[in-house]
Amino acid sequence: xxxxxxxxxxxxxxxxxxxxxxxxxxxxxxxxxxxxxxxxxxxxxxxxxxxxxxxxxxxxxxxxxxxxxxxxxxxxxxxxxxxxxxxxxxxxxxxxxxxxxxxxxxxxxxxxxxxxxxxxxxxxxxxxxxxxxxxxxxxxxxxxxxxxxxxxxxxxxxxxxxxxxxxxxxxxxxxxxxxxxxxxxxxxxxxxxxxxxxxxxxxxxxxxxxxxxxxxxxxxxxxxxxxxxxxxxxxxxxxxxxxxxxxxxxxxxxxxxxxxxxxxxxxxxxxxxxxxxxxxxxxxxxxxxxxx
Numbered sequence: 001x002x003x004x005x006x007x008x009x010x011x012x013x014x015x016x017x018x019x020x021x022x023x024x025x026x027x028x029x030x031x032x033x034x035x036x037x038x039x040x041x042x043x044x045x046x047x048x049x050x051x052x053x054x055x056x057x058x059x060x061x062x063x064x065x066x067x068x069x070x071x072x073x074x075x076x077x078x079x080x081x082x083x084x085x086x087x088x089x090x091x092x093x094x095x096x097x098x099x100x101x102x103x104x105x106x107x108x109x110x111x112x113x114x115x116x117x118x119x120x121x122x123x124x125x126x127x128x129x130x131x132x133x134x135x136x137x138x139x140x141x142x143x144x145x146x147x148x149x150x151x152x153x154x155x156x157x158x159x160x161x162x163x164x165x166x167x168x169x170x171x172x173x174x175x176x177x178x179x180x181x182x183x184x185x186x187x188x189x190x191x192x193x194x195x196x197x198x199x200x201x202x203x204x205x206x207x208x209x210x211x212x213x214x215x216x217x218x219x220x221x222x223x224x225x226x227x228x229x230x231x232x233x234x235x236x237x238x239x240x241x242x243x244x245x246x247x248x249x250x251x252x253x254x255x256x257x258x259x260x261x262x263x264x265x266x267x268x269x270x271x272x273x274x275x276x277x278x279x280x281x282x283x284x285x286x287x288x289x290x291x292x
Contacts, residue, residue, distance in 0.1 A: 001258055004147050004230065004265040010273035013146070014059050017280050021060040024287075032287035033062040034092045034118065034279070035084050039077065039103070040070035044236075045096045052094070055276050061283060064090070074103045078111050085113040092118035092283040097168075115292035118282035121168070130175050134291045136282050141173045143274030144209065144230055148183040153207075153228055153263060160186035161205035163198070163251070164212035169232055173209055198222075210251035220256030229257055229264040232271050 025031060034056050038049050049065065056063035066080060077095075084093045093116045099105050109117075114124040120138035128135035137145075148155060160177045164170035174190040177183065186207065191198055193212075202208055202222040210218045211232035223229060233251030250267030258264050265271055285291055 001261050002151070002263050004151055004263050004270060006143075006147065006265065006270040006273040009147060009150055010277045012150075013274075013277040014055065014280070017061075017277075017284060018059040020284060025060065030089075030287060031060070031062050032092070032283045033064070033090050034094070034283045035064045035066065035090045037066045037068070037077070037080065037084075037093070037095045039068045039072055039096070039099055042098075045098075049096050051276055052279060055280055056283075059280055061280065070100050072100075072103075074107065077103060077108060081108065081111045085111075085116060090116070091286040092116055092279075094119045094279070115289075116286060118279055118286055120172070120282070126167075126172065129172060132179055132181070136285070136291055137176070137278075138168055138172045139278035139282065140169050140211075140232060140271060140275045141176055142278040142281070143271055144173065144232070145176060145183050146278065147230070147265070147271070147274055148228075151263060153183070155183045155207065156185040158186050158206035159189070159204055160207040160209065161189045161191060161202055162209045162211065163191050163202065163218065164210070164232075165190055165192040166211065169211040170209075173211065177207070177209075212251055214251060215249040216251070216253040218252040218257060220253065220260060223257050223260050225260050226262045227260065229261045230271065231265045231267050234267060234272055 036049050036052055038045060053063045053065055084090050093112055095108050097105060109121040112122055114122045117125050117136055120136040125135045129137055162170050162174045174188045177186045178188045189201055191201055199222045203224050205227055207228045209230045213233055215235045215237050229252055231250035231252040235249050236246040237249045239247035248268050
């Protein structure tokens with residue numbers, strides 16, 4: 001069993017991005033600029049946004065955090081999104097999810113300029129990705145692809161099972177893994193809460209990608225010997241032995257599954273760190289106008 005070490009890879013990728021940004025600075029070019037909009041003060045969202053801002057600083061990018069109270073109206077939020085769209089100094093824009101119930105997240109995502117949609121959530125980017133055209137790919141699936149590529153994991157002809165059909169991870173992951181490219185060329189099964197014989201389907205996977213948001217759902221008896229297991233989950237589970245009062249768990253019961261896997265991601269220290277790197281890579285692409 002080999003660990004897919006997101007900590008090691010993310011450090012390597014950040015050095016590569018920092019070198020590119022330094023080169024842009026030396027040549028007098030425009031420094032890539034990421035803007036994040038955060039509504040409310042939810043702990044998890046605060047943590048995620050802080051990580052993104054810190055990563056920008058580490059690689060030499062500019063960043064701006066725009067905060068709103070949870071009572072902000074949808075119209076006010078959309079006005080701010082349009083303002084960022086029109087600002088030529090701002091290259092990438094993310095609106096941290098989830099949003100308060102009175103704001104329609106689809107309307108917000110559709111208002112972001114596709115050329116600044118570095119989260120890859122706009123329908124135009126999703127459609128371009130599905131067609132194999134240049135696009136901003138959703139950061140978590142892109143991070144998984146980068147991990148597969150850098151560990152030289154064979155994908156052509158393999159059976160890839162994706163557990164979870166979210167628009168942010170599961171659905172784009174299933175599209176990307178079947179494309180005629182590397183990583184890709186898999187036969188893909190996309191499973192979800194209504195799937196019958198889920199354990200049996202998981203056992204048939206050469207590559208198992210768990211992205212359903214249920215702590216330790218994937219157990220040892222659901223994985224075949226030699227499978228590649230990629231755990232996208234990250235949930236807080238109460239744990240009295242921890243100072244924080246909780247432990248971070250993935251969707252995979254690591255201790256049971258790891259002995260059977262050829263490759264497996266740890267949680268934490270796996271896919272989550274790759275997600276932030278993907279966001280940095282997309283922001284660099286946006287500054288260079290590589291996609292649009």
